[in-house]
Amino acid sequence: MPTLATTVDGLKLPNPFVIGSGPPGTNLNVISRAFREGWGAVIAKTVSLDSSKVINVAPRYAKLHANDPKDVIGWENIELISDRKFEIWLDEFKKCKDMHPEGILIASIMEEYNRDAWTEIVERCQDAGVDSFELNFSCPHGLPERKMGAAMGENPEIVEEVSSWVMAAAKKPVWAKMTPNVTRITEPSRAAFRGGCQGVAAINTIRSVMGVNLDTLRPEPTVEGFTTPGGYSSKAVRPIALRMVMEIATMIRSEFPGRTLSGIGGIESGGDAAQFILLGADTTQVCTGVMKFGYESVKRMCDELLAFMEKHKFETLEDFKGKSLDYFTTHRELVRMQTERKAKDKAAAEEAATKKMVRADSEWSGDDFVKQSDALAR
Numbered sequence: 001m002p003t004l005a006t007t008v009d010g011l012k013l014p015n016p017f018v019i020g021s022g023p024p025g026t027n028l029n030v031i032s033r034a035f036r037e038g039w040g041a042v043i044a045k046t047v048s049l050d051s052s053k054v055i056n057v058a059p060r061y062a063k064l065h066a067n068d069p070k071d072v073i074g075w076e077n078i079e080l081i082s083d084r085k086f087e088i089w090l091d092e093f094k095k096c097k098d099m100h101p102e103g104i105l106i107a108s109i110m111e112e113y114n115r116d117a118w119t120e121i122v123e124r125c126q127d128a129g130v131d132s133f134e135l136n137f138s139c140p141h142g143l144p145e146r147k148m149g150a151a152m153g154e155n156p157e158i159v160e161e162v163s164s165w166v167m168a169a170a171k172k173p174v175w176a177k178m179t180p181n182v183t184r185i186t187e188p189s190r191a192a193f194r195g196g197c198q199g200v201a202a203i204n205t206i207r208s209v210m211g212v213n214l215d216t217l218r219p220e221p222t223v224e225g226f227t228t229p230g231g232y233s234s235k236a237v238r239p240i241a242l243r244m245v246m247e248i249a250t251m252i253r254s255e256f257p258g259r260t261l262s263g264i265g266g267i268e269s270g271g272d273a274a275q276f277i278l279l280g281a282d283t284t285q286v287c288t289g290v291m292k293f294g295y296e297s298v299k300r301m302c303d304e305l306l307a308f309m310e311k312h313k314f315e316t317l318e319d320f321k322g323k324s325l326d327y328f329t330t331h332r333e334l335v336r337m338q339t340e341r342k343a344k345d346k347a348a349a350e351e352a353a354t355k356k357m358v359r360a361d362s363e364w365s366g367d368d369f370v371k372q373s374d375a376l377a378r
């Protein structure tokens, strides 16, 4: 019987399904629900020291539907990090660890470009008992206007410097969460590892404009008649997330063996998670999927992942982590292999033709009957 249990950076997870930072981890109530339903770990909604600067608007979500309007394939949000007071969060982190001592609680943190602020937020969260950290270098909207979030994550030098400030204060494992809104996601990922982070998480949302209402001519989600570009998530982003995870995992293999990777983006099933693990992820995060299918979806996803493992006779996640990375190569190499295979096929067909080799009973001919019989005798 295969097992989903895994140990990542010393954290013991019952399964690789982690609640991604966002509404599904926005207060003690919902975090507790996630642990009760069996999630492998929970990353709380991103916190900062001064929540008074965080002011949300409504509506702040917009959905992209497939032809079947019940099928949501894309989701845009212009939600900021948590607007709840830091002191309340610290209290809830403590209560959460009292209620769920075995549950892995990860604090997602974000601060301005200031060493004292990053040191303070790390020390106070770990005093409250959190098990590890995720550094939000990736929120694509609102916060970059204050030089936070993706404004930091787009700049590898700042990622390395802030990561090293955090590592000097942190006694717990640290993952740096990457923005996909860069040309080469390996550059900030590499910088986070150089700064000492144990792991990288990818991806946060993709900067987007969901659409324009053709009656009002206003872009959506419309707030007081206007909007601002937001972050795109859900299953439509999965191919982009898989490509970025593949690139980071390949880089980890060659440059930072032993460092870890948390895959995120449009995961809704055990099969989706298997694909991220096959491309090198140690854990898989789900955010929008929980908003679409609820906390109980973790049971279905675990069953689906176990069924995949049984089918392939994999006993542990380690047995197939990164296995599909071996099947990537350059386009030039694809051309070389295909040309070689076509040449072999052509040679085989020519050989069969000269020898009058029969490949189907319909090819027997009265004129070549003896030659055809001989060709089959060898």
Ligand SMILES: Cc1cc2nc3c(=O)[nH]c(=O)nc-3n(C[C@H](O)[C@H](O)[C@H](O)COP(=O)(O)O)c2cc1C
Residues within 6 Å of the ligand: 020, 021, 022, 023, 045, 046, 075, 077, 079, 080, 081, 082, 108, 136, 139, 177, 203, 204, 205, 232, 233, 234, 235, 237, 264, 265, 266, 267, 285, 286, 287, 288, 289
């Ligand atoms: C409504 C909403 C709010 C989010 N808030 C945060 C946040 O506070 N911090 C963070 O790191 N990521 C945040 N995210 C990003 C998600 O954690 C995740 O990286 C992204 O949505 C892609 O994964 P998904 O397709 O499973 O949602 C948010 C996403 C959504 C949809």
